[in-house]
Amino acid sequence: MMSDDEDMSYDDDEYPPYDDDDDQGDYDLEEAESSRGWDEDGGSGELVEFSLLSGRDIRARVDAAISEISSFLSVSNEAALVLLCKHGWNVSRIHEEWFSDEAKIRKSSGLTVPEDSSGGAEVRGKGTFFCGICLENYVHNNSINCSAVTAACGHVYCENCWRTYVNTAIIDGAGSLFLRCPEPSCRASVAGMINSLASDENRGKYEDHVLRSFVESKKTIKYCPAPGCEFAIECLIGDGSNCKVCDYEVTCNCSYRLCWNCSEEAHSPVDCETVAKWILKRNSEAENTNWILANTKPCPKCKKWIQKNQGCMHMTCPAPCKFEFCWLCTGPWSEHGEKTGGFYSCNVYQEAKRNCEYNEQERIREMAKNSLQRYTHYYERWNSNRLSRKKVMADLDELPARILDKLSDIHRLTKSELQIITDAWVQVAECRRVLMWSYAYGYYLPENYDQAKKKFFEYLQGEAEFTLEKLHSLVEEELLKHTEEGASSGEYLRLQNNVFYLTRNTRDYFQNLVRALANGLQS
Amino acid sequence: MQQSRARLFKEYKEVQREKSADPDIQLVCDDSNIFKWNALIKGPSETPFEGGVFQLAFSVPEQYPLQPPQVRFLTKIFHPNVHFKTGEICLDILKNAWSPAWTLQSVCRAIIALMAHPEPDSPLNCDSGNLLRSGDIRGYQSMARMYTRLAAMPKKG
Numbered sequence: 142m143m144s145d146d147e148d149m150s151y152d153d154d155e156y157p158p159y160d161d162d163d164d165q166g167d168y169d170l171e172e173a174e175s176s177r178g179w180d181e182d183g184g185s186g187e188l189v190e191f192s193l194l195s196g197r198d199i200r201a202r203v204d205a206a207i208s209e210i211s212s213f214l215s216v217s218n219e220a221a222l223v224l225l226c227k228h229g230w231n232v233s234r235i236h237e238e239w240f241s242d243e244a245k246i247r248k249s250s251g252l253t254v255p256e257d258s259s260g261g262a263e264v265r266g267k268g269t270f271f272c273g274i275c276l277e278n279y280v281h282n283n284s285i286n287c288s289a290v291t292a293a294c295g296h297v298y299c300e301n302c303w304r305t306y307v308n309t310a311i312i313d314g315a316g317s318l319f320l321r322c323p324e325p326s327c328r329a330s331v332a333g334m335i336n337s338l339a340s341d342e343n344r345g346k347y348e349d350h351v352l353r354s355f356v357e358s359k360k361t362i363k364y365c366p367a368p369g370c371e372f373a374i375e376c377l378i379g380d381g382s383n384c385k386v387c388d389y390e391v392t393c394n395c396s397y398r399l400c401w402n403c404s405e406e407a408h409s410p411v412d413c414e415t416v417a418k419w420i421l422k423r424n425s426e427a428e429n430t431n432w433i434l435a436n437t438k439p440c441p442k443c444k445k446w447i448q449k450n451q452g453c454m455h456m457t458c459p460a461p462c463k464f465e466f467c468w469l470c471t472g473p474w475s476e477h478g479e480k481t482g483g484f485y486s487c488n489v490y491q492e493a494k495r496n497c498e499y500n501e502q503e504r505i506r507e508m509a510k511n512s513l514q515r516y517t518h519y520y521e522r523w524n525s526n527r528l529s530r531k532k533v534m535a536d537l538d539e540l541p542a543r544i545l546d547k548l549s550d551i552h553r554l555t556k557s558e559l560q561i562i563t564d565a566w567v568q569v570a571e572c573r574r575v576l577m578w579s580y581a582y583g584y585y586l587p588e589n590y591d592q593a594k595k596k597f598f599e600y601l602q603g604e605a606e607f608t609l610e611k612l613h614s615l616v617e618e619e620l621l622k623h624t625e626e627g628a629s630s631g632e633y634l635r636l637q638n639n640v641f642y643l644t645r646n647t648r649d650y651f652q653n654l655v656r657a658l659a660n661g662l663q664s
Numbered sequence: 665m666q667q668s669r670a671r672l673f674k675e676y677k678e679v680q681r682e683k684s685a686d687p688d689i690q691l692v693c694d695d696s697n698i699f700k701w702n703a704l705i706k707g708p709s710e711t712p713f714e715g716g717v718f719q720l721a722f723s724v725p726e727q728y729p730l731q732p733p734q735v736r737f738l739t740k741i742f743h744p745n746v747h748f749k750t751g752e753i754c755l756d757i758l759k760n761a762w763s764p765a766w767t768l769q770s771v772c773r774a775i776i777a778l779m780a781h782p783e784p785d786s787p788l789n790c791d792s793g794n795l796l797r798s799g800d801i802r803g804y805q806s807m808a809r810m811y812t813r814l815a816a817m818p819k820k821g
């Protein structure tokens with residue numbers, strides 16, 4: 142059954158369609174569509190809609206916000222940027238605070254200096270000066286290639302020290318967005334100097350911090366977690382209150398398919414919570430359980446479990462997320478400071494602790510109860526499907542060169558015939574993913590669960606797995622025999638026909654499984 | 665590394681030159697390692713630390729002064745922001761509020777200021793922090809004074 146909800150079916154460009162140079166075959170789009178995965182029919186009350194944002198798209202929004210603030214408040218672009226970063230890119234909040242108490246917002250953002258002098262670094266050419274960083278006295282003459290650079294606030298350091306200061310801050314992280322004058326008693330923003338003092342490479346990094354700061358401030362935008370991917374995904378409609386897990390699955394431009402809700406790779410039919418529990422379980426079985434439990438928390442932005450490294454409460458999620466947050470309250474680090482009671486304390490946490498919201502100990506006890514043996518049973522099956530899927534995904538990339546081209550040469554196939562094979566591989570990959578998570582689902586079924594339902598689940602899982610194994614061996618092993626020179630085309634066509642129907646069957650079995658899990662195994 | 669060495673050497677010369685500039689601070693560099701320093705600071709007056717002399721140990725990173733030195737008390741001290749067992753200090757300028765314009769000398773001054781103005785929230789020494797937070801100033805002062813006498817004053821006799 143096809144639903145007309147486009148977001149639940151694979152997009153046409155999700156997997157690059159096999160493309161050969163001659164554009165002869167008008168291949169049957171509809172047949173191809175319907176055999177790529179399946180659609181969830183009915184059920185979901187809400188619509189979820191996504192759009193993909195490239196680095197350039199994000200930059201355009203950043204620029205729009207900057208120019209809105211700078212023109213409205215008559216401040217420089219650099220000052221506007223500092224205000225935006227400092228206030229979660231909330232333009233109306235900045236307007237409000239600015240017009241209710243300009244002096245206050247200027248002070249908290251380090252914009253105490255008159256605008257006319259914030260043009261950036263000024264290189265002074267006369268006299269002597271003392272640099273408070275290298276502690277060197279400089280006399281300006283041409284033999285010393287170190288000149289004085291004065292910040293807008295009037296504080297002078299030597300050019301070398303300024304450059305190192307600015308560049309190190311940028312390499313250090315997003316803190317460079319709030320870079321202040323090194324003079325301890327001053328702390329005026331020196332954002333206006335970044336452009337002239339940062340190296341080309343670090344200017345790019347700074348730009349990256351700016352874009353990330355923007356994306357992190359938006360609840361509806363998330364970066365794609367695939368390594369090296371610069372795209373972000375914006376959720377246009379749907380707040381998750383009534384949506385099913387699968388509604389939040391979205392395919393990035395880089396072809397990575399993720400769950401927007403928890404940022405893990407797409408994981409239907411199980412929900413985000415099960416995935417998080419399972420991943421934690423898996424990590425903690427691999428290492429010292431208690432230590433991990435006491436020292437890991439999910440990143441509030443991307444939901445990946447990350448470890449507390451040192452004593453410091455300032456946590457930074459690894460790339461690509463790079464979100465900085467407070468270990469105690471898991472709130473964004475950028476909001477810590479005066480508002481949360483200064484550097485020393487996190488009021489948010491103190492408050493929550495009073496309300497007993499933190500039950501680390503409870504989790505530890507819960508984990509210890511589960512017997513290792515039972516876990517191992519499910520883990521092994523989960524993992525073997527995971528590995529199998531990984532291999533299928535890799536094979537899929539090489540499918541044209543390794544198999545399709547040969548089949549096409551030997552048996553003179555049309556595009557739509559070749560599509561049958563690609564579709565079968567895509568189906569196998571998708572089913573491996575579902576099967577993998579169905580084992581996590583099975584693991585979390587309570588011991589005292591309704592026996593009839595449990596049987597029903599195991600029956601559906603068994604059927605699905607059986608057809609999948611058949612299809613998988615057909616496309617992985619049998620198919621190869623038909624790529625050799627002189628293979629019979631008649632036999633190949635018989636196989637192709639089998640593949641076509643088995644793909645369809647497999648899809649149906651898995652559809653049943655997914656539907657049953659979504660309905661809580663009501664038969 | 666080269667830069668940090670040069671900068672520390674400057675600080676060393678400065679300390680030699682102005683030995684008597686700040687009578688409350690005495691900074692000494694390790695004979696064989698310019699990245700290791702010790703300091704003796706006087707407890708600020710009108711605090712329970714008055715009359716005591718406290719020893720600090722500095723360990724300077726190679727990225728100094730872009731990164732802050734690690735400082736801890738070697739002398740036992742009862743203070744909310746100093747770990748009672750390890751002497752570890754919680755001070756913003758030694759962490760995220762660090763600026764390369766701070767020197768070892770000015771860090772010592774900041775620590776003296778911290779001794780006079782403890783921050784009882786999120787303490788490293790909970791007993792001490794709790795006394796202050798519950799408003800038991802006298803209890804805090806008497807504990808702090810006792811430890812100053814036990815650990816930071818020359819033994820009589």
Ligand SMILES: [Zn+2]
Nearest residue numbers: 272275299302
């Ligand atoms: Zn300098």
Ligand SMILES: [Zn+2]
Nearest residue numbers: 294296322327
């Ligand atoms: Zn300044």
Ligand SMILES: [Zn+2]
Nearest residue numbers: 365370393395
């Ligand atoms: Zn991507």
Ligand SMILES: [Zn+2]
Nearest residue numbers: 400402403413
């Ligand atoms: Zn999820």
Ligand SMILES: [Zn+2]
Nearest residue numbers: 440443458462
């Ligand atoms: Zn993260």
Ligand SMILES: [Zn+2]
Nearest residue numbers: 453454455759
């Ligand atoms: Zn810290």
Ligand SMILES: [Zn+2]
Nearest residue numbers: 467470487489
């Ligand atoms: Zn916090």
